[in-house]
Amino acid sequence: MEQVDDSALRGVIRKRILEKGRIPFVEFMTACLYEPGLGYYTSPGRKVGAEGDFYTSINVHRVFGRLIAREICRMWEVMGCPASFDAVEVGAGHGQLAKDVLDAIRELNAEFYELLSFRLVEAEPSLAEVQRTLLADHLPRLSWSPPADLAEGRLRFTGCLYSNELIDSFPVHLVEMTPAGVREVFVVADGDRFAEVLEPPSTPELEGYLARLGITLDPGHRAEINLNALRWLGSVATALERGFVLTIDYGYLAPELYGPMRRNGTLLCYWRHTIEEDLYVRVGRQDMTSHVDFTSLMAEGEALGLKKAWYGEQYRFLVAAGMMEEMMALEAAATTEEERLRIRLTLKKLVLPEGGMGDTFKVLVQAKGVENPRLLCMREWGQLF
Ligand SMILES: C[S@@+](CC[C@H](N)C(=O)[O-])C[C@H]1O[C@@H](n2cnc3c(N)ncnc32)[C@H](O)[C@@H]1O
Numbered sequence: 001m002e003q004v005d006d007s008a009l010r011g012v013i014r015k016r017i018l019e020k021g022r023i024p025f026v027e028f029m030t031a032c033l034y035e036p037g038l039g040y041y042t043s044p045g046r047k048v049g050a051e052g053d054f055y056t057s058i059n060v061h062r063v064f065g066r067l068i069a070r071e072i073c074r075m076w077e078v079m080g081c082p083a084s085f086d087a088v089e090v091g092a093g094h095g096q097l098a099k100d101v102l103d104a105i106r107e108l109n110a111e112f113y114e115l116l117s118f119r120l121v122e123a124e125p126s127l128a129e130v131q132r133t134l135l136a137d138h139l140p141r142l143s144w145s146p147p148a149d150l151a152e153g154r155l156r157f158t159g160c161l162y163s164n165e166l167i168d169s170f171p172v173h174l175v176e177m178t179p180a181g182v183r184e185v186f187v188v189a190d191g192d193r194f195a196e197v198l199e200p201p202s203t204p205e206l207e208g209y210l211a212r213l214g215i216t217l218d219p220g221h222r223a224e225i226n227l228n229a230l231r232w233l234g235s236v237a238t239a240l241e242r243g244f245v246l247t248i249d250y251g252y253l254a255p256e257l258y259g260p261m262r263r264n265g266t267l268l269c270y271w272r273h274t275i276e277e278d279l280y281v282r283v284g285r286q287d288m289t290s291h292v293d294f295t296s297l298m299a300e301g302e303a304l305g306l307k308k309a310w311y312g313e314q315y316r317f318l319v320a321a322g323m324m325e326e327m328m329a330l331e332a333a334a335t336t337e338e339e340r341l342r343i344r345l346t347l348k349k350l351v352l353p354e355g356g357m358g359d360t361f362k363v364l365v366q367a368k369g370v371e372n373p374r375l376l377c378m379r380e381w382g383q384l385f
Contacts, residue, residue, distance in 0.1 A: 065100020086157035091166030095131030177217035237304035242369035251292030314361035315351035
């Protein structure tokens with residue numbers, strides 16, 4: 001295995017463990033991903049794309065952003081074309097999706113573009129400069145907020161908050177069912193290495209979470225519980241006065257996510273486009289991610305006044321939002337057969353279930369203060385072809 005120097009972050013985590021005796025896994029993962037200056041997302045270096053560790057739909061083709069833009073234009077219309085509209089992207093990374101969305105809105109609906117305010121929220125502060133450069137063309141529309149503004153209730157907006165592959169990057173609690181009941185994974189120091197111990201849960205919220213879902217894990221079954229996702233949704237529900245929350249991520253409904261076929265859970269690491277199952281190597285240098293429990297996002301949303309408007313596979317969302325029209329336009333503009341073939345192959349990645357991003361990826365649209373919205377994603381397939 002290729003070694004990387006992760007000693008600085010290892011030292012920080014070790015110190016915390018020695019002070020407390022042990023830390024819940026969620027605290028370990030928080031440090032790995034978000035320790036200021038040392039965490040995976042909070043240290044320099046490209047994470048997404050060819051030079052990074054993984055791809056997201058954004059790297060596949062700008063059509064992904066164009067289709068989100070089409071849906072945002074529709075949201076503005078179903079809200080009665082208000083005189084101002086905020087689009088908020090959370091976890092905006094380098095800003096590529098924001099660029100694709102803004103380029104498309106400007107082209108598709110100039111009137112809407114002129115009244116749009118676009119806010120970027122990103123955990124890594126240094127990316128704001130990268131986003132500013134990439135989005136130079138759209139500066140009059142842009143503003144930035146740190147995640148704390150959302151988490152601490154300082155943001156209010158009307159419009160649409162969207163994210164792509166954000167919630168899968170939130171630190172999770174890890175639990176395991178034992179003959180004595182649900183136990184939580186804690187991290188301890190074992191010489192220079194980290195090791196796991198199972199102990200009673202650090203918070204009753206973990207068992208409460210599973211009980212709410214009616215899920216009883218089999219002995220030996222390990223699972224992630226993303227309490228941060230629910231807290232985040234709570235802050236989104238407070239910030240959103242009227243409009244939509246559009247969440248794109250990989251995940252399942254709870255019975256599938258916590259079903260017997262996933263006895264080891266879904267938590268994985270990515271490093272240079274390969275999967276690493278060992279959570280305790282390359283500390284802070286490899287991505288750590290787990291699948292999203294969409295059942296809990298929907299249930300929590302309903303309790304917070306965010307009504308489910310639509311939930312389904314990414315391919316359904318993209319096709320209903322106009323994927324075929326976009327493909328036809330791209331193909332018509334292509335000048336060679338080779339180019340046309342390349343476009344088809346590229347776009348297939350976004351919709352194909354097997355080996356593509358089509359069905360593990362889901363889209364959830366939640367609405368507040370907009371009754372029976374008729375969004376593009378709700379169109380029946382019969383209406384599209
Ligand atoms: C997996 S990356 C996805 C980036 C981009 N959305 C994409 O699809 O390529 C997750 C991003 O979310 C950011 N992030 C994580 N937690 C966040 C939070 N609470 N608020 C804002 N950004 C966050 C990370 O720093 C990282 O840039």
